[in-house]
Amino acid sequence: MLITGLILSILLGLAILLNISQQLSRTELLGLSFPAGIGAQTIIMVCLDFAGIRLTATTVVAVSVLLLAGLCLRLYLRRKTLREWRASLFVVKSPKITWLWLVIMLALTTVSVMNMAKIMYYPTFDRDSVVGFNLTGIAVAHEGTIKGLSLYNDVNYEPHDLDLYKTYTPLSQLGYAYVYMLGAETSKSFNALIFISMLFAFYGVTRRFTTHTLAALTTFMMIITPEMLGFSSLSGTNFTHAVYASLGLLFFAAWYYGKNASLLWISALLLMLNVWTRNEGLAFIGAACCLLCRHSLRIKQYKTLILFTFLCLLPFVFWNVFLKINHMEIKQLIIFKPYWDAAKAGILWREMWALFTSPAYYGVIFIVFPLIAVSNLRHIIRHGDQLVTLLLILLAWIFYTVLVYQIDYIWDTLENVMRYSYKRFLFSFMPLLWFYVAAGKNIRIIFEKIDDFVFQPNTKSKK
């Protein structure tokens, strides 16, 4: 039942992706199918609950199958336009793989297998998941409701206890609930599939810009980011959020440089699910919308911008309407009025700097990234090389830092929030930063030269 349910999630995701775009590579499709499918299923769950239908494995699976059938029918009706894609699916091009690629892939596979084993072996034990996300998943699976959930309504809890569960948008919690409904002992299969999806999708999107060897090396360096790899095996929402947020922006960059309209909608889908995972996802949507706005102003067409922004924000609005209608509002913690607090800004900067300069958390990325960015300066100024990727990173970081600054910390100190929450939020930037390192012109050229060196015809042997 569990395996069938998870295969259904993957097939649903695949059908959604194919309906949006036929420009995705096989690796990207492999990587994005589960995140897209489970995201859609969690939206289905909230819709069912909204309609007063009990959430059980049967109801969720039945609606998912119906949706899958609808999407497949749409694909069938458009089969003529899919002909080219179908043909390309079975074409095996000679990959430019080398010994170096094999060495890196071996290292990547070893790390992935060992981490997957850790994810699946240990049940949920980290505090945040035990008291929040995983407990909500267990309760939803048992009670079959979100709006009537005992954790949200029970007299046994203090009001601030209840708020904790509602603060977060529900993708991870409902993902866990789905897995429990299917009879799983622990919710870790969700985390394992998200982890493996990240590897494939990141490799795929990086490969669009670089060689196979560089894509493999970047994927390896990204995934062994110490703090992020450590957290990927826990049931917290940060790693899941990093998958949706970073891939959302990377597909935005892929659309921008490839100018293939369908990739923009893949980006919209991922950014929708990013804010469906954590509210802070708004920072990433903001970054993408700013750059799309710049593009729209240039070409003087605004329809795409409006639709993109509407789609990205839709889940966030939907969840807040759901909370409001079901009288589940939470205490507002954001200060909407702009203000200046030098002490608060000082703490923010000090703690941020401590994180950036600590080699134990993020490996070498905060050394490598500035060096590469500076070395690419000439290409950035002359040709705007990967400027959009840089701007996406910068804007998302600024928006999130402003968001952190505007929060009223009534439950904890800012220092603690920076040390524990902000630290984990930076996971979303790791794929973006590593992607920039690889896609920037200098490194790209070095690896292209390596490939040329390996693959150039041996003139001596010809003679």
Place this chain on the structure above:
Amino acid sequence: MAKKTINAQQSTRRRQKSPAPKPRIENRRTEQSGVWWSRAFGVRSMAVGLAGAVLLYMGLSMNEGYKWVWTGLLKSNWKVIRTHKNATIEERYAMKVGFDYSYLNYIKKNTPEDAIILFPPHEHLSKTVDNQKLSNQIGSKKWVTHFLYPRRVLYQTEKDKNPLYNQVTHVAITAGYGYEYLEYTVNEQPPFAVFPKRKTNP
């Protein structure tokens, strides 16, 4: 015009039944792939691979974080997983949560799903008895609820403010505390246990 010419050529070929130039294409493919394989795994590729592997290893081993990833995170957990590969889910929980899990699992097994369980005040929760000690997490209602769900949990400190207090069905005994909340006397008093609050309870 060009199309017409091609069509004409094709029709002539069909009529004459001349052999298609298939073998030549096949030969070319084999030739190409042969060259490709020899380059991809040739001496140059091997030299680059070796240099890359050495550089990667040296680079990673210079950073504390990456060293921790290999030794502290992956290797040590892999060893545990290999050693205890047949461990049950309960044993795996106990590996991470320790005595807390064993205690809470015991409560779960000995109470019905609709039980409302009373825990002693927070100051009595984490005392050591017979070298056994519960962690501070036992004082967190949500943390305890995760392991006991759908049973409901409350603490003696909530006596005057929690409406569920009068509906308590079971009492959790921690570090020998909690017997005073039972409505009957227990002869044998283990330090960690769970009892129905009233004797009539199942």
